[in-house]
Amino acid sequence: MPNKIERPRGTRDFLPDEMEKRREVEKLMRLIAESYGYKEVCTPTFEHLELFTLKSGEGIIEEIYAFKDKGGRDLALRPELTAPVMRLYVNECKVMPKPLRFYYFANCFRYERPQRGRYREFWQFGVELIGSDRAEGEAEVITLAYRILEKLKIKFNLHIGHVGILRKMLKDLDEKTSSKILRLIDKGEMEELKRFMNELGLNELYSSIKDTVNIKGKVDFLESIDIDKDVLERIKKVCELCEVSGVDYIVDLSIVRGLDYYTGIVFEAYAEGLGAQKQVCGGGSYRLAHVFGGEDTPSTGFAIGFDRVMEVCKIEPKKKLRVAIVNAGSYLHAFKVAEKLREKLSNVEIVTDVMGRNLKKQLSHFSDFDFAIIVGKKEEETGIYSIKDLKRGVQEKLSIEDIVNKLSRVVK
RNA sequence: GCCCGGAUGGGGUAGUGGCUAUCCUCUGGGACUGUGGAUCCCAGGAGCCGGGUUCGAAUCCCGGUCCGGGCCCCA
Numbered sequence: 336m337p338n339k340i341e342r343p344r345g346t347r348d349f350l351p352d353e354m355e356k357r358r359e360v361e362k363l364m365r366l367i368a369e370s371y372g373y374k375e376v377c378t379p380t381f382e383h384l385e386l387f388t389l390k391s392g393e394g395i396i397e398e399i400y401a402f403k404d405k406g407g408r409d410l411a412l413r414p415e416l417t418a419p420v421m422r423l424y425v426n427e428c429k430v431m432p433k434p435l436r437f438y439y440f441a442n443c444f445r446y447e448r449p450q451r452g453r454y455r456e457f458w459q460f461g462v463e464l465i466g467s468d469r470a471e472g473e474a475e476v477i478t479l480a481y482r483i484l485e486k487l488k489i490k491f492n493l494h495i496g497h498v499g500i501l502r503k504m505l506k507d508l509d510e511k512t513s514s515k516i517l518r519l520i521d522k523g524e525m526e527e528l529k530r531f532m533n534e535l536g537l538n539e540l541y542s543s544i545k546d547t548v549n550i551k552g553k554v555d556f557l558e559s560i561d562i563d564k565d566v567l568e569r570i571k572k573v574c575e576l577c578e579v580s581g582v583d584y585i586v587d588l589s590i591v592r593g594l595d596y597y598t599g600i601v602f603e604a605y606a607e608g609l610g611a612q613k614q615v616c617g618g619g620s621y622r623l624a625h626v627f628g629g630e631d632t633p634s635t636g637f638a639i640g641f642d643r644v645m646e647v648c649k650i651e652p653k654k655k656l657r658v659a660i661v662n663a664g665s666y667l668h669a670f671k672v673a674e675k676l677r678e679k680l681s682n683v684e685i686v687t688d689v690m691g692r693n694l695k696k697q698l699s700h701f702s703d704f705d706f707a708i709i710v711g712k713k714e715e716e717t718g719i720y721s722i723k724d725l726k727r728g729v730q731e732k733l734s735i736e737d738i739v740n741k742l743s744r745v746v747k
Numbered sequence: 748g749c750c751c752g753g754a755u756g757g758g759g760u761a762g763u764g765g766c767u768a769u770c771c772u773c774u775g776g777g778a779c780u781g782u783g784g785a786u787c788c789c790a791g792g793a794g795c796c797g798g799g800u801u802c803g804a805a806u807c808c809c810g811g812u813c814c815g816g817g818c819c820c821c822a
Contacts, residue, residue, distance in 0.1 A: 395821080399749095449815095451816080603770095615822070695781085
């Protein structure tokens with residue numbers, strides 16, 4: 336036997352049961368996003384490498400699947416979708432009336448060590464609200480993310496922060512230093528941060544950063560510390576709107592986010608039961624359009640880690656009604672009956688035997704179906720078919736029309 | 748990128764340096780050519796890959812691949 340060809344590392348095959356569940360969850364996400372007026376967009380699976388290196392943040396750049404095509408162009412499989420969607424916006428939608436509400440569901444690629452909830456090909460569901468610079472927009476996006484996770488019956492915590500506070504505190508430092516400080520805050524390595532800032536003689540700044548980062552709770556906590564007035568007003572307003580829509584949150588100013596393009600409100604959601612891969616959603620306000628040659632445009636968005644959500648989501652798809660057309664010798668007629676029923680009934684699975692089994696074998700094979708319709712010479716002549724309820728074990732004789740009526744009633 | 752643990756038919760497993768690799772499930776067929784899930788019978792299908800030690804390796808050793816767990820990072 337020749338060697339079996341295996342799946343590449345970090346990729347997955349999905350069997351029907353799992354696909355069904357994934358489609359069900361996807362459908363729910365779409366439905367909720369659409370109920371907020373968001374419309375689906377789709378961008379290419381690969382883009383110019385530059386799109387992602389321009390502003391994505393160090394971590395992601397190292398993980399990019401990059402390659403040269405036959406024309407020598409530097410291309411990359413998309414590691415995320417915010418940059419592609421903003422590129423699409425700049426290319427095609429600049430003059431459309433604002434705001435634009437876009438959502439996407441697509442696969443992304445990152446070269447990483449695979450683990451539970453972390454794959455080299457993974458799916459993201461996300462939205463981008465383009466053109467609004469206001470708390471109303473930010474609150475809408477946060478609420479939408481919250482609703483989706485809530486409707487999927489996931490247990491999670493939502494943390495809301497604002498990168499403006501820390502950015503402002505660090506504004507007098509050079510970019511390299513401030514970026515290192517932000518990274519240490521993001522990792523929660525406060526001891527290392529203390530040592531680092533001590534070396535630079537920034538003890539005073541360190542202690543105010545420490546105070547800021549430790550703030551966790553509802554909005555009112557913020558009153559007690561000395562932060563930028565405009566930012567405080569913004570956070571208060573966003574939180575107020577979130578509370579109105581029943582969103583449960585924690586203000587957490589330590590949220591920094593790995594992607595460099597965030598400028599304002601940021602938020603993350605953590606689900607229970609996923610270990611180190613607990614972050615199921617991340618987002619915030621950013622400015623990216625001008626980087627891709629457009630006008631400076633404020634935007635807010637989030638991305639949900641679809642595969643992580645699937646790990647903890649309890650949603651079960653509704654089982655379809657399954658009907659077997661069992662033939663007693665008359666294949667031709669059985670196929671005809673099956674086709675007629677498929678035409679008349681929607682959302683019902685209708686299956687015939689294609690293995691040449693005898694009657695008994697067919698019934699045995701279809702024993703976990705809901706109904707069996709027996710089609711043989713007698714039925715072909717009279718037009719009256721035996722329909723057997725396989726779950727209850729009862730059988731009756733009906734015409735095609737009556738069968739259609741009966742099954743339609745059961746579907747409801 | 749770092750640290751650990753694994754890998755035996757499609758799925759789940761047993762076992763051991765030595766005969767034809769165990770059991771369950773599964774799949775196909777038969778008993779049974781007009782009525783299912785039971786039972787019995789027959790058939791099918793496996794030691795991740797490469798190298799080493801050995802008379803002999805699925806078993807021991809080394810390397811690789813893949814999976815899982817924990818970090819890092821992130822969704």
